[in-house]
Amino acid sequence: MNLKQLSANLGLSQTTVSRALNGYPEVAEATRKRVLDAAAQHNYRPNTRARSLATGRSMAIGHVIPISTNHEMMNPVFGDFIAGAGEAYAQAGYDMMLSVVPDSDEDIAYRTMAHRHSVDGIVIHGPRTDDPRIALLREVGLPFVVHGRVPGIEDEASYSWIDVNNRRAFERATAFLADLGHTRIALLNGLERMDFAQRRREGYLSVLAERGLTADPALMRTDEMTESYGHLATRTMLALPNPPSAFIASSLITAIGIRRAVEDAGLEMGRDVSIITHDDDLSYFKNGAEVPLFTATRSSVRLAGTKVAEVLLAMITDPTIGPNQHLLEADLIIGRSTGPAPTR
């Protein structure tokens, strides 16, 4: 059933039927009701492609998901982020277009989306230093929101982004451990080229400096945030002549690896060794139930997804509003993985 058939059925013109369905005022209430009833009865849904060809708006938002060709890693955070964003899209009547590409072709994917006019806006994931995507999207004039911030762009007010206050979160985590008397605090960070990892390190270092603690390179690692990374790094560090008494991890998954190494070494978490992790509050991987297992800096990535979507939709609806930024604060939640530094 298409518009033509529906209007023929009703003995009305396509114009009138279209207007009735789209809520335009210049149609008599009686006719509108007739039209709506008939549409419901025949299960009529306008053809999206035709509609967006006519209106010029595609009612879809693009997400490009890079698959790194070397380590084949899919971001674990992605599912929850998408869930949050998707909900917002659905509510606004927007679709979500996903493009999964090898990260070498990422730029092409954006360019293609833009030129094909298949989306009204784009979400940028995992911004990198001097990310070329920003310039690209500005050039083609497609609205976009960044999840995270782009290192290298000084003027943060010049584009839209939603980010967690990573620096503050890790400052708080480090200070919390220092307050407990820990002086040897290890940092198991994410990949150094990621913006969030840099900010987290800055937060960590600034508190160490402030408290007069030395930043020992042997206690700082940076890698892809897997369980085995946490395990191996911790095992190595615990074997040092002067091992750390506390660990800060960038991901719950890594923290699980740390815990495993701690227990392998016959130590008890929360007594012999303290752990704080960042917790993205993933739906399928909760940090314990009522009482969290790990003390953590928690910030829901799902909520971030919703926020990103809302900002982007607002920009599309009203193109005159300028760039928009939101810095989400992480909660420091206390679990069973931290305690006073053991006296030697």
Next chain:
Amino acid sequence: MNLKQLSANLGLSQTTVSRALNGYPEVAEATRKRVLDAAAQHNYRPNTRARSLATGRSMAIGHVIPISTNHEMMNPVFGDFIAGAGEAYAQAGYDMMLSVVPDSDEDIAYRTMAHRHSVDGIVIHGPRTDDPRIALLREVGLPFVVHGRVPGIEDEASYSWIDVNNRRAFERATAFLADLGHTRIALLNGLERMDFAQRRREGYLSVLAERGLTADPALMRTDEMTESYGHLATRTMLALPNPPSAFIASSLITAIGIRRAVEDAGLEMGRDVSIITHDDDLSYFKNGAEVPLFTATRSSVRLAGTKVAEVLLAMITDPTIGPNQHLLEADLIIGRSTGPAPTR
């Protein structure tokens, strides 16, 4: 830059330019080259919406992601599945449309996608007993492939699906433990209403029966596959007067919870208690490196995604080919979580 402008630029008709770009044979090689060069130079990309309106094919595949309103759980497997499928789509020039909806509205989402003609085919996730989506999609005549099988549909050749041989996998896991001398084997399954959980239980039960072992209801659980579920269930079971010496888990995440409870109880995994888990081979949550941590029935969900996509694309390309099924076998990989049953 659109077709009209491009052809005006070249002094050719839209017809010729379109044909040159789409590889039709009736265009002189010299002109084709001219056209291709100009297109590349101007970065021309055909407008997808216009094209699909004209051709009737939308070059997109739909996925509906239900967000359960009660437990708000996002399937952890989803990200990797999408990565696998997305790669296949990208290669074939297809887009992926995601629709995130509360599970109560799931049917509407499918109906809308179908009537709007916004996709050429649909992937069905998490089939349930007597799933209404099958009838719906058959009615509207949209090609679809199910990830998993639909319980309640006897004639498995009547629709397309890709599934892991869950029954066989759990038969093998159970037999492996029985061979090691375990007689009290617990099963921590997924939600009972999921088809895969039912088949896994069948596999488990059939081997118990075959070996003359009693199936103790106290050792069988079914729930959402979280870490804390594994932890709590294991703690309870280990406190039984006659505790299990082995556990089979439906998910790596649950297995981690089991392990935690085992170690909390002062027992050693692989010696005092054996664990086998199903392992979806998620990219961000590997079961150890070279030597797996857990003995597991492994089957890559990412590969399943690719397979589903390939089958669906084939059905779309050639609608005359009938339904298509693939049963993927899981590998039984030996890790450090299993060993002979302890002698009491």
Next chain:
DNA sequence: GCTGCCTTTCAAAGCGCTTTCAAACTGCGG
């Protein structure tokens, strides 16, 4: 009864592409 204004409806153009059908051009044998 006519004019003018408001409400309601409609015909038709246009969005950017594909595709059918027709036309133009080429070369070649007669």
Next chain:
DNA sequence: CCGCAGTTTGAAAGCGCTTTGAAAGGCAGC
């Protein structure tokens, strides 16, 4: 030089919708 088949190009219709500009209908005021 003509006719014909084969090759190459083009004009125009159509995909299903929105939207502009115009027409029709209704009604009050003169």
